[in-house]
Amino acid sequence: MALIVHKYGGTSMGSTERIRNVARRVAKWARAGHRMVVVPSAMSGETNRLLALAKELQPALPDAASLREIDAIAATGEQVSVGLLALALHSEGMPAVSYAGWQVPVQTDSAFGKARIRHIEGARVRADLDAGKVVIVTGFQGLDEHGDVTTLGRGGSDTSAVAVAAALQADECLIYTDVDGVYTTDPRIVPEARRRHTISFEEMLEMASLGSKVLQIRSVEFAGKYRVPTRVLSSFTPWDIPLDEEARSGTLITFEEDEKMEQAVVSGIAFNRDEAKVTVLGVPDRPGIAYQILGPVAEANIDVDVIIQNVSHDGRTDFSFTVHRNDYARAMQTLREVVAPAIGAAEIVGDAKICKVSIVGIGMRSHVGVASKMFRTLSEEGINIQMISTSEIKTSVVIDEKYMELAVRALHKAFDLELDKAVGSV
Numbered sequence: 341m342a343l344i345v346h347k348y349g350g351t352s353m354g355s356t357e358r359i360r361n362v363a364r365r366v367a368k369w370a371r372a373g374h375r376m377v378v379v380p381s382a383m384s385g386e387t388n389r390l391l392a393l394a395k396e397l398q399p400a401l402p403d404a405a406s407l408r409e410i411d412a413i414a415a416t417g418e419q420v421s422v423g424l425l426a427l428a429l430h431s432e433g434m435p436a437v438s439y440a441g442w443q444v445p446v447q448t449d450s451a452f453g454k455a456r457i458r459h460i461e462g463a464r465v466r467a468d469l470d471a472g473k474v475v476i477v478t479g480f481q482g483l484d485e486h487g488d489v490t491t492l493g494r495g496g497s498d499t500s501a502v503a504v505a506a507a508l509q510a511d512e513c514l515i516y517t518d519v520d521g522v523y524t525t526d527p528r529i530v531p532e533a534r535r536r537h538t539i540s541f542e543e544m545l546e547m548a549s550l551g552s553k554v555l556q557i558r559s560v561e562f563a564g565k566y567r568v569p570t571r572v573l574s575s576f577t578p579w580d581i582p583l584d585e586e587a588r589s590g591t592l593i594t595f596e597e598d599e600k601m602e603q604a605v606v607s608g609i610a611f612n613r614d615e616a617k618v619t620v621l622g623v624p625d626r627p628g629i630a631y632q633i634l635g636p637v638a639e640a641n642i643d644v645d646v647i648i649q650n651v652s653h654d655g656r657t658d659f660s661f662t663v664h665r666n667d668y669a670r671a672m673q674t675l676r677e678v679v680a681p682a683i684g685a686a687e688i689v690g691d692a693k694i695c696k697v698s699i700v701g702i703g704m705r706s707h708v709g710v711a712s713k714m715f716r717t718l719s720e721e722g723i724n725i726q727m728i729s730t731s732e733i734k735t736s737v738v739i740d741e742k743y744m745e746l747a748v749r750a751l752h753k754a755f756d757l758e759l760d761k762a763v764g765s766v
């Protein structure tokens with residue numbers, strides 16, 4: 341008998357009929373003898389609806405007082421769904437009780453809209469489990485030290501579920517979602533893409549930060565920190581498929597590198613179209629220049645991703661970096677108005693039609709020549725690389741957006757990702 345946490349996304353909770361299916365699936369697990377905790381999201385579209393209502397009445401730049409209210413509003417979506425799911429379980433003849441974040445409580449810091457979980461008190465949940473009940477806890481929301489309701493950021497129910505699983509030392513956290521696992525790349529771009537049976541936590545972390553939107557990145561960080569066995573699987577299978585089959589489906593995030601397993605060097609290709617590149621040309625090459633350029637950008641609250649500085653020529657150099665495409669206009673403006681006059685740079689140019697393509701794999705630690713194979717593959721397709729950045733287990737390149745699909749397909753093939761060994765052990 342195991343303690344299992346299930347998380348259901350908004351689509352799975354999208355109607356009373358779907359909630360009934362969730363209840364039946366959960367009841368199946370409970371009847372098989374498992375102790376069950378369920379963390380559902382708000383019904384699909386509900387968080388958007390609530391935030392849009394708030395926006396109609398909210399000042400342009402919400403202050404702390406308004407942010408507090410927005411969280412109180414947004415958190416109601418999850419409160420409705422836990423109650424509905426409890427009712428659906430009751431009508432399946434299954435004892436169940438629902439809790440909002442503040443009732444557990446799920447303690448967070450006070451960063452409204454992006455709060456971080458600090459502690460989850462497990463006593464009340466455990467007592468209910470001991471009494472044979474299914475316990476349903478809201479995703480996405482918590483309570484800060486002043487007793488105010490907070491939310492964890494969009495997609496935050498993933499993090500709630502993994503955090504609840506960590507606090508209760510659950511045997512596994514199952515994230516039911518509208519994809520059936522983590523793929524070697526997006527199957528909409530590469531039809532040969534394959535579902536991975538396992539993926540290491542570090543690879544998952546890179547994939548999440550590189551733009552694969554399967555899990556909220558904080559949930560992956562949580563899973564890694566507390567070593568919560570976490571599985572991503574489909575909520576679209578019939579609720580009554582055999583439990584064994586369901587328990588083995590999807591993609592399991594693992595923590596040990598299995599030495600014996602034949603490990604693919606590269607295990608996935610991620611890509612991200614949401615970036616833009618800016619370049620400051622003719623920057624005087626002297627100490628402090630990077631800070632003089634990026635300082636004002638950071639002050640404007642713009643995140644910088646890939647950075648590159650060329651070797652200098654006659655005491656001048658070029659300095660490029662990428663930002664989120666939404667921040668592109670502001671970044672250009674900051675550079676033109678604040679940075680250029682201060683450092684006497686010759687020219688500011690930008691390109692919003694770029695994308696970032698990355699290869700990810702823990703096998704890259706122990707293999708040489710992986711990056712060069714990537715570069716050769718791209719050159720064979722005639723794709724020009726504009727920027728490169730690397731970490732221990734990934735290499736990213738910035739290229740022209742119009743070559744993105746070609747690059748992803750070519751790399752998927754070059755690294756044999758359509759083959760069996762790419763997808764991990766079952």
Ligand code: ASP
Pocket residue numbers: 349350381382387388417479480493494495496497498
């Ligand atoms: N309902 C919240 C959102 O839409 C949290 C979640 O679904 O994970 O972002």
Ligand code: MG
Pocket residue numbers: 349495498
């Ligand atoms: Mg989600």
